[in-house]
Every structure is written in structure tokens, then in C-alpha cells.
Amino acid sequence: MDLAFEKLDGLIPGVVQDQRTGEVLMLGYLNQDALTLTQQTGEIHFYSRSRQKLWKKGETSGHVLRVKEVRLDCDADALLFLVDPIGPGVCHKGYRSCFFRLLERDGKASVIAARAFAPEHVYGNQGKS
Amino acid sequence: MDLAFEKLDGLIPGVVQDQRTGEVLMLGYLNQDALTLTQQTGEIHFYSRSRQKLWKKGETSGHVLRVKEVRLDCDADALLFLVDPIGPGVCHKGYRSCFFRLLERDGKASVIAARAFAPEHVYGNQGKS
Numbered sequence: 510m511d512l513a514f515e516k517l518d519g520l521i522p523g524v525v526q527d528q529r530t531g532e533v534l535m536l537g538y539l540n541q542d543a544l545t546l547t548q549q550t551g552e553i554h555f556y557s558r559s560r561q562k563l564w565k566k567g568e569t570s571g572h573v574l575r576v577k578e579v580r581l582d583c584d585a586d587a588l589l590f591l592v593d594p595i596g597p598g599v600c601h602k603g604y605r606s607c608f609f610r611l612l613e614r615d616g617k618a619s620v621i622a623a624r625a626f627a628p629e630h631v632y633g634n635q636g637k638s
Numbered sequence: 639m640d641l642a643f644e645k646l647d648g649l650i651p652g653v654v655q656d657q658r659t660g661e662v663l664m665l666g667y668l669n670q671d672a673l674t675l676t677q678q679t680g681e682i683h684f685y686s687r688s689r690q691k692l693w694k695k696g697e698t699s700g701h702v703l704r705v706k707e708v709r710l711d712c713d714a715d716a717l718l719f720l721v722d723p724i725g726p727g728v729c730h731k732g733y734r735s736c737f738f739r740l741l742e743r744d745g746k747a748s749v750i751a752a753r754a755f756a757p758e759h760v761y762g763n764q765g766k767s
Contacts, residue, residue, distance in 0.1 A: 516687065522651050524653050526662055531659075533662065548743050578740065580750075582664065582665065582736040583733070587664075587736075588741065608718045610711075610712075611710070612639065617639055
């Protein structure tokens with residue numbers, strides 16, 4: 510199966526969904542190496558566009574994402590990972606899901622979730638993962 | 639609220655989730671105009687990278703996506719739409735979700751969902767929407 514990495518300069522978006530609750534937790538990007546590592550280890554690896562390198566989700570925090578199932582879309586240009594998330598949350602801002610804000614019609618964003626953990630205790634000053 | 643459209647040359651990925659069932663239905667891309675139209679009409683509009691134009695999801699099929707809630711992620715570079723999908727499915731191949739295939743560890747893709755409708759009756763030869 511050839512995935513359409515070429516559409517985004519070598520990357521493909523991966524949606525992460527909690528297999529148990531159905532909650533969409535985050536969206537990240539994978540290159541071929543990240544996908545290979547993810548499939549080999551059973552834990553999600555992404556490619557960071559800002560840092561231009563591979564990273565394992567949870568490498569700093571311990572909040573890894575254990576892959577239960579990988580789904581592929583009709584055009585082979587998007588992936589959906591059904592996961593068992595380890596730890597209280599995936600978001601570097603301290604929430605269970607990165608989608609913790611509502612975007613209102615007037616363009617304002619409002620937080621609709623409770624903090625799940627204190628990010629400064631988890632990440633320190635090392636960046637985010 | 640400024641969304642990070644600049645990270646993908648003016649586009650931002652939008653994950654579409656069925657608000658009732660929690661099923662992830664598809665991933666599409668929006669530019670600012672698509673987001674504005676989506677918020678004005680309450681029905682999802684995308685920007686087609688292949689056709690290089692705005693399109694309303696369901697403009698051919700009638701399978702529109704009624705937006706119940708829009709969520710924004712921590713980096714403001716991804717959106718999550720909770721929707722009420724009209725019709726039997728969103729995928730131009732005839733499935734309820736575009737993520738109808740399992741990606742196996744050996745790279746093979748296998749269909750794991752049943753066809754929900756006959757795409758040739760819905761789309762004819764007009765392309766896909």
C-alpha cells in the first residue's frame with residue numbers, strides 16, 4: 510500500500526483517537542520513518558515540522574500513545590490511530606485532548622475542558638512531548 | 639483568534655467527527671474562506687487541493703455535514719468539527735467514513751466496513767463531493 514506522502518512534502522496527517530472513549534486527542538504529522546517506527550514499536554512517533562526531526566510522543570512526559578489500530582482513508586492521504594493513551598493527557602498545555610477549546614462563530618476561542626495535569630511539572634523547560 | 643493557516647500554505651486540516659456516534663468520518667483542508675463559509679452557513683466547506691477551489695461537502699451528493707461544534711487545538715493549527723452528517727455516508731467510495739480500511743503492519747490495507755451506499759448512483763461521473 511503506497512501512502513500519498515507527496516501531497517504534503519513527505520508528510521501525512523495522523524488523527525489520534527482514544528479507542529475507549531472515542532475522544533479525538535490530537536493531530537500530528539508522520540513521514541515514512543515515523544510511520545515505520547510507529548508500526549515497529551506500537552507507540553506513535555511523529556515528525557515535528559518546527560523542530561524538523563522525528564519524535565516519539567511521550568518521550569519527555571511519559572504520556573505515550575499505544576496503537577491499537579491504524580486506519581487509512583480513501584485517498585491514502587490521512588491516517589487515523591486508535592490508541593490507548595498512557596497518562597492523564599496528551600496536550601502540552603495540560604489537557605486530556607489538544608482540542609480543549611471551542612471556536613465560536615465570532616472567532617473567539619474558549620476553553621471548555623478542565624486541566625488534567627500541571628504541564629510545568631511534566632515538561633519542565635525541555636519543550637513539549 | 640488567529641488560526642495558523644501559514645503553516646500549510648494557507649490551509650488548516652479539519653477533522654470531522656460524528657457528534658452522535660463519535661466516529662471519525664474524514665479529514666479535509668480549509669482556507670480562511672472555507673472556514674468563513676462554514677461558520678456562516680453551518681455546513682462544512684473545504685478547499686480542494688487537487689481542484690484548487692472551494693467546495694461544499696455534499697454539493698453533489700446531498701450528504702452535507704451540519705456543524706454542531708467547532709474545536710480548536712492548542713497550537714491553533716488544526717480544527718475538529720463535531721457534526722450531524724446528512725445521508726448514509728461521507729465517502730465518495732460509498733462508505734459511512736473515509737477511514738474504512740485497516741492499515742496492517744505489513745503495509746497491506748484491508749476494508750473493514752460495509753458499503754453504505756452505491757457511489758455511482760450518488761455521484762455519477764461528476765467527480766466527488
